[in-house]
Amino acid sequence: MDELKKTCLHDQHCALGALMSPFGGFDMPIQYAGIEEEHRAVRTACGVFDVSHMGEIFVKGPDAARFVNHIFTNDINAAEAGKAVYGMMLHPDGGTVDDLLVYKEGDNDFLLVVNASNIDKDHAWIKEQAAGYDVVIDNQSDSWGELAIQGPRAEKVLAEVLGIDGSDLAFYTFKHVADPVDGSDVIVSRTGYTGEDGFEVYARPETVRRHWQQLIDAGVAPCGLGCRDTLRFEAGLPLYGDELTDEISPIEAGLGIFVKLDKDEFIGRDATAAIKAEGAKRKIVGLEVNGRAIPRHGYDVLDADGNKVGTVTTGYHSISLDRNLAMALVDAAHAALGTPLQVKVRNKVFPAVVVKKRFYTPNYKK
Amino acid sequence: MSNIYYLPTHEYARVEGNVAYIGISEFAAKSLGNVVYVDMPEDGDDVVKGEDFGAVESVKAASDLFSPVSGAVVEINEHLIDNPRLLNEDPMANWIIKVEMTDPSELESLLSPEDYEKLCASEQH
Known part of the structure; x- marks a missing residue:
């Protein structure tokens, strides 16, 4: 196995006594004080996450806009400079290479922020598709760090602790500021992965280390990937590897609004249009489990007669809602809201019902 | 001689006569974090030494429970159904199942408290 990579904040995590664990090829903090405390800090006040493991790939050049629109499902031409756009890169068969944010710096100038576990795969994929396009593809993942500052107090924390004014940023917009x-150059976007208002702050490693220390010294809760997952799960947001994979189409994942089939062309367009026209054969749904058992990734989902009809992709005892909830990939025939299903937890079977997968209503600043 | 024995997977058996009270160690309770659910067998179920008989779940994950001894479950700790966090508060007082042992000689292959403590010390580093 390859040696685990470390983010620029690895020493700080260890100094804080974080529980460390491998994620996406990096040795990452899972929790500091505890998942529940950190989760509640983000829901009620503010928390800071080290998300420096995320990948930053820059695409520039005369054909950059045409190229990004070729590999990306959302429509980059419809966005103004200063917008961050969420979408996917697809395989020709409609499966998902990755989900990502595209930051539009200018007409032919983009930053693609991709999942840590997919940096090498994505970089190779993007380069492979670039034949015939006049673009420069620059993977700068190792020279940028990133913090996510999330929670209802995030705007105040960003201003008071880091001296960065985010009040002029609308949801899914970004700007460059001088630290x-x-x-040094800092990119600040009003984005996140928690279902709360918040910002993502990209900077050089030495600047990220100082930002982190300033935030910790100011009493902002350090938050690990444990609560990052419980938070995004409650908000119904997908995690690549769980709700999206090389084999799962965004249509099946319920993310069709990020796939612009009316664009001229993009990789995976025809397959996606066919899936949409025929109707997805399986769908990601929300499940509420009745009983104390907690559905976990990989557990079987059964119909009322006990036949296997799907698999749990993510499941938790929801911290904010105090219910046992899951997202699951199930056959379309069993995906309607209110459908009674069952989840097999070890050797027992518990009743469940299909519910909306946005379990928690996000508090975004639009 | 102590009447408490451990498995390397952090379950204990506290033995009184032919009955073993089975639970998880302080070390395991601490590393799990807040327990939100304890999956227990039913009265009368058989358990087998080294095989799983249930699970404890924290927010993070489910961890299987392995039985240190073989026998029949004569009682489950029903307090844990409504209050699983008792396991965090005092895991030794809050045993999970009570087992009538079929082969007390199995205890000989378990860890003593001293050996178990050494194991935990090594796992922490």
Whole structure:
């Protein structure tokens, strides 16, 4: 196995006594004080996450807009400069290479932020598709760090602790600022993965290390990937590897609004249009389990007669809602809201019902 | 001689006569974090030494429970159904199942408290 990579904040996590574990090829903090405390800090106040493991791939050049629109499901031409656009890269068969954010710097100038576990795969994939396009593809993942500052107090924390004004940023927009202390280039976007208002702040590693220390010294809760997962799960957001994979189409994952089939063309368009026209054969749904058992990734989902009709993709005892909930990939015939199903937890079977997968209503600043 | 024995997977058996009270160690309770659910067998179920008889779940994950001894479950700790966090508060007082042992000689292959403590110390580093 390859050696685990470390983010620029690895020493700080260890100094705080974080529980560390491998994620996406990196040795990452899972929790500091505890998943529940950290989860509640983000829902009620503010927390900071080290998300420096995410990949940053820059695409520039005369054909950059045409190229990004070729590999990306959302429509980059419809966005103004300063917008961050969520979408996917697809295989020709409609399966998902990755889900990502595209930051539009200018007409032919883009930053693609991709999942840590997929950096090498994505970089190779993007380069492979670039034949015939006049573009420069630059994987700068190792030279950028990233913090996610999330929660209802995030705007105040960003201003008071880091001296960065985010009040002028609308949801899914970004800007460059000169860091108030060292003058280096910092990218700030009003984005996140928690279902709360918040910002993602990209900077050089030495600047990220200082930002982190300033935030911790100011009493902002350090938050690990444990609660990042419980938070995004409650908000019904997908995690690549669970709700999206090389074999799962965004249509099946319920993410069709991020796939613009009316664009001229993009990789995976025809397959996706066919899936949409025929109707997806399986769908990601929300499940509420009746009983104390907690559905976990990989557990079988059964119909009322006990036949296997799907698999749990993510499941938790929801911290904010105090219910046992799951997202699951199930056969379309069993995907309607209110359908009674069952989940097999070890050797027992528990009743469940299909519910909306946005379990928690996000508090975004639009 | 102590009447408490451990498996390397962090379950204990506290033995009184022919009955073993089975639970999880303090070390396991601490590393799990807040327990939100305890999956227990039923009265009368058989358990087998080294095989799983249930699970404890924290927010993070489900961890299987392995039985240190073989026998029949004569009682489950029903307090854990409504209050699984008792396991965090005092895992030794809050046993999970009570087992009538079929082969007390199985205890000989379990860890003593001293050996178990050494194991935990090594796992922490």
